[in-house]
Amino acid sequence: MDRREFTTKSAFMGAGLAFSNFVDFARKKSVRNAGLSVSIPIPIQIVIDDVGWWSGKDGHDRQEPYRTGINRNHVPADYQAIVDLGKKLGVRPQAATILCEWDRENILRNVPTITWMREKWENSKWVGPWLDEAADIIRNNQNHYELTLHGVGHEYWEDENMTRAEWADSSGTMRPLDQVELHLDYYEELLNQNQLGSFPSSFVPTAFLHGFGLTGDHPISMAEVVKKRGIEYISTPFENMFNAEGAQFGLFGVDSGVITVDRGEDLLNWDAFSAKPEGVVIGTTCGLHWPNLLHADPNRNSEIVDAWVELLKPYNDKPETLLAKNSSSFRDQLVHHVCTKVQIHDNKFDIDFLETAKLNGQLCNTQLSVKIESERMLTFNSDDLKISNSETFHGKDTYVYTLVVDRINDIEKAVVKFEAL
Ligand SMILES: [Zn+2]
Numbered sequence: 014m015d016r017r018e019f020t021t022k023s024a025f026m027g028a029g030l031a032f033s034n035f036v037d038f039a040r041k042k043s044v045r046n047a048g049l050s051v052s053i054p055i056p057i058q059i060v061i062d063d064v065g066w067w068s069g070k071d072g073h074d075r076q077e078p079y080r081t082g083i084n085r086n087h088v089p090a091d092y093q094a095i096v097d098l099g100k101k102l103g104v105r106p107q108a109a110t111i112l113c114e115w116d117r118e119n120i121l122r123n124v125p126t127i128t129w130m131r132e133k134w135e136n137s138k139w140v141g142p143w144l145d146e147a148a149d150i151i152r153n154n155q156n157h158y159e160l161t162l163h164g165v166g167h168e169y170w171e172d173e174n175m176t177r178a179e180w181a182d183s184s185g186t187m188r189p190l191d192q193v194e195l196h197l198d199y200y201e202e203l204l205n206q207n208q209l210g211s212f213p214s215s216f217v218p219t220a221f222l223h224g225f226g227l228t229g230d231h232p233i234s235m236a237e238v239v240k241k242r243g244i245e246y247i248s249t250p251f252e253n254m255f256n257a258e259g260a261q262f263g264l265f266g267v268d269s270g271v272i273t274v275d276r277g278e279d280l281l282n283w284d285a286f287s288a289k290p291e292g293v294v295i296g297t298t299c300g301l302h303w304p305n306l307l308h309a310d311p312n313r314n315s316e317i318v319d320a321w322v323e324l325l326k327p328y329n330d331k332p333e334t335l336l337a338k339n340s341s342s343f344r345d346q347l348v349h350h351v352c353t354k355v356q357i358h359d360n361k362f363d364i365d366f367l368e369t370a371k372l373n374g375q376l377c378n379t380q381l382s383v384k385i386e387s388e389r390m391l392t393f394n395s396d397d398l399k400i401s402n403s404e405t406f407h408g409k410d411t412y413v414y415t416l417v418v419d420r421i422n423d424i425e426k427a428v429v430k431f432e433a434l
Contacts (some may be wrong), residue, residue: 056337056346059106099157109163109217112203178220185255186229224255236268289320341377397427
């Protein structure tokens with residue numbers, strides 16, 4: 014798998030367990046009765062890594078970062094590709110962003126560990142009208158573009174040497190706290206320089222090097238450090254996470270109050286470029302790297318974007334999955350998928366929120382989606398819940414209903430009745 018985001022694939026044996034849990038969790042949530050099944054579908058969030066570079070060059074053999082590894086520079090059209098993907102699918106992809114090449118004032122000279130040039134950082138080459146053009150695309154498409162924290166320079170420079178990675182070392186131990194705080198300060202400075210908005214609420218650790226809970230001698234976890242900046246959601250593959258066994262809910266864990274989600278495995282290699290995607294999304298996250306969405310000729314980016322749309326759209330129609338509209342509805346749906354239980358009796362089904370109630374503090378709002386697959390046309394009603402939206406997809410032999418239900422007053426049990434038309 015080349016360098017991927019991983020360093021040592023076998024370093025964290027405990028994480029293997031988490032993956033098998035994950036498949037179980039993904040499948041167990043559907044209950045079936047003669048001709049009918051009810052499930053709380055698993056939400057899928059799109060996460061795109063390594064957005065933000067202007068140079069595409071993989072520089073790791075000269076003590077520089079890996080970047081995106083493509084043989085052209087990045088252009089504003091590459092940002093538009095993310096927006097177009099979001100618009101066409103009705104979702105808000107996370108763009109996990111690296112900001113060092115957005116430094117208009119060479120402020121990163123002040124932090125030697127943050128770039129390969131250390132005190133001699135010089136970025137004038139990448140200062141030009143493309144910065145404002147890309148920033149405009151990001152600012153004007155907030156419903157279909159989420160700027161996610163990835164890093165400033167992606168790696169960590171000790172003396173002249175590039176080491177992996179910016180936030181944690183190769184065993185997942187957080188970097189010295191004062192350095193982590195400085196890197197976060199400068200991330201915010203670069204957002205401000207370019208008017209890219211307030212500090213993000215989601216985070217993808219670079220090189221997927223991350224520890225769940227405390228690491229090394231640190232009295233504070235990385236999750237708690239970024240929580241103070243406003244991060245509410247960390248996305249990383251548990252296969253590569255230190256202390257993955259500490260994640261309490263299989264598909265996700267709660268670390269200092271921050272939901273940490275198993276990204277699982279990406280469909281494509283990090284450097285697959287100018288190629289249409291193939292494969293099956295298994296878990297919570299459709300993870301990709303920026304080149305995976307782009308064409309060698311940026312004028313043809315839409316060909317690759319459209320291929321992703323074609324691959325991902327059917328996940329909205331399957332009874333066991335849905336594409337999350339944004340990060341907060343993703344988090345809510347994931348908590349319900351794992352914790353909320355359904356049971357069918359005759360002409361009704363029960364929804365049991367008893368386990369979910371333990372995580373009420375993690376929920377952003379009161380809505381969840383429930384899907385019903387049936388051979389017959391049905392109508393639904395409930396005295397306990399508000400059914401605020403209902404979509405129907407007519408498959409080959411069945412109907413798939415998506416009910417968006419509002420759980421009012423944190424109730425612990427609800428009944429939904431259904432009737433054949
Ligand atoms: Zn990365």
